[in-house]
Amino acid sequence: xxxxxxxxxxxxxxxxxxNEPIPEAVVFMEQLRKRNIPYLFLTNNSSxxxxxxxxxxxxxxxxxxxxxxxxxxxxxxTYLRDQLPQGAHIYVIGEQGLVHxxxxxxxxxxxxxPDAVVVGIDRSFTYEKLAIAAKAIRQGARFxxxxxxxxxxxxxxxxxxxGSLVAAVAVASGAExxxxxxxxxxxxxxxxxxLGLDKSDTLLIGDxxxxxxxxxxxxxxxxxxxxxxxxxEADIERFRIQPTYEADSLTQxxxxxxxxxx
Numbered sequence: 001x002x003x004x005x006x007x008x009x010x011x012x013x014x015x016x017x018x019n020e021p022i023p024e025a026v027v028f029m030e031q032l033r034k035r036n037i038p039y040l041f042l043t044n045n046s047s048x049x050x051x052x053x054x055x056x057x058x059x060x061x062x063x064x065x066x067x068x069x070x071x072x073x074x075x076x077x078t079y080l081r082d083q084l085p086q087g088a089h090i091y092v093i094g095e096q097g098l099v100h101x102x103x104x105x106x107x108x109x110x111x112x113x114p115d116a117v118v119v120g121i122d123r124s125f126t127y128e129k130l131a132i133a134a135k136a137i138r139q140g141a142r143f144x145x146x147x148x149x150x151x152x153x154x155x156x157x158x159x160x161x162x163g164s165l166v167a168a169v170a171v172a173s174g175a176e177x178x179x180x181x182x183x184x185x186x187x188x189x190x191x192x193x194x195l196g197l198d199k200s201d202t203l204l205i206g207d208x209x210x211x212x213x214x215x216x217x218x219x220x221x222x223x224x225x226x227x228x229x230x231x232x233e234a235d236i237e238r239f240r241i242q243p244t245y246e247a248d249s250l251t252q253x254x255x256x257x258x259x260x261x262x
Contacts, residue, residue, distance in 0.1 A: 001245070003260045006197045007032065007039040008188065008221070010206030011053070012152075013229015014250075015041070021060035022228050028250035029062050035261065039068065040191050042204070044181040044211065046073040046120035046146035046162070047095040070191045072146035072181040073101040076118055078190050079144065079180050081105050084115055091136055093129050093165060094120030098146065116142035119169055119177065121152070121162040134172035143173065147181030149211065182206075183214035188221060205250070209235055213243045226250055 009015060015025045032039055041053065041064070050069035057064040076098065080090070086106035091114035092099055098120040102109060117133045137143045149161035170176055180186040192202060204221045206212020207229025216223030225243035227233055228250075236246065247253035 001257060001260060002222075004203045004222070005201040006037060006195050006203075008042045008191055008195075008202060008204040009039055010182075010204075010208070010212045011041055011043045011045070013207035014205060014212075014226060015057070015062065016060055017229065019060075021062060022249075024228070024249035024251035026061055028254050031254060031258070033063070038195055038197070040195055041069045042182070042187065042191050043069065044072050044147040044149055044162075044187075046071060046076070046098045046181075047123075048097040049100055050074070052097070070187070070194060071097060071101075072187060073098040073120065075180040075187040075190050076120070076144055076146050077101040077105045079178070079186060080107070080116060080118070083142065088116070089114045091117045091133060091141070092120070093122045093125065093133055093169070094118065094146070095122060111136075113139075114141050116144055117169070118144045118146070119162065119166050120146040122165060125165050130168055130172055133169045137169070137173035137175050143169070143175050143177040145177040145179045145181075147211075148179050149181075182211040183218055185215070185219040188215055188219035192221075203244075207231060209239045209241065209243075213239075214241050216243070217241045224253060226253070 016022055051066035053069045054064040054066045088107055089110050090102055090107045091111050092109050111132050114136045117136050145166045148163040148166055150163040151158040152161045199220045202221055203224055204216040205224045207226050209231040213223045213225050222244040224245040227248050
């Protein structure tokens with residue numbers, strides 16, 4: 001085990017389940033704040049703002065500022081800023097979090113001759129939106145997806161994720177998107193830039209082998225898998241990518257890790 005200067009933290013299944021905080025995660029976050037260890041919450045959720053995520057965590061007893069949250073909407077805006085000038089036309093399939101971040105960059109959100117199509121989770125997805133997106137991409141618009149998650153974990157079980165919408169647009173347009181969210185490396189690279197840390201000094205923590213742990217491997221960042229959410233201990237034997245560490249909970253891992261800080 002090595003000493004890390006900062007952490008990238010998943011949310012669903014790692015810090016909370018549905019609307020309930022994971023007690024071990026609350027204790028872990030207290031330790032990070034006590035020792036002034038920098039971190040970012042790294043989420044594939046594009047539907048809401050960092051400030052709303054922070055307020056949700058505050059309500060769970062985890063003091064959080066919006067600047068401590070990095071979303072796929074932020075990553076999408078960062079990626080497009082490197083590709084297209086302010087004022088470019090963007091067609092968005094998505095909710096308020098994604099709309100806000102793209103407008104903040106200075107893009108004009110419209111269905112009229114867009115330069116890019118961005119697909120995030122949209123619980124009002126329609127055939128008309130699919131048709132507009134597919135036509136624009138066939139006519140040359142860039143195709144960007146916030147993430148490719150097949151399902152979303154909720155307190156009521158798994159529900160369709162953004163990957164299902166992305167798949168529909170990909171089939172209809174005959175094109176594959178650039179994906180900015182986990183497990184792709186773009187969001188990790190952008191988050192590290194914001195933290196100001198090197199890959200070798202950072203640990204990515206999550207509950208999902210297919211998103212969090214694979215994101216660590218794809219990005220060259222060490223990872224910790226906690227068995228408090230999606231992936232279970234039996235899954236690891238069948239998965240080609242292995243985490244750097246694994247633990248039943250964040251408390252269990254912290255007990256093994258904290259002596260390295262003294």
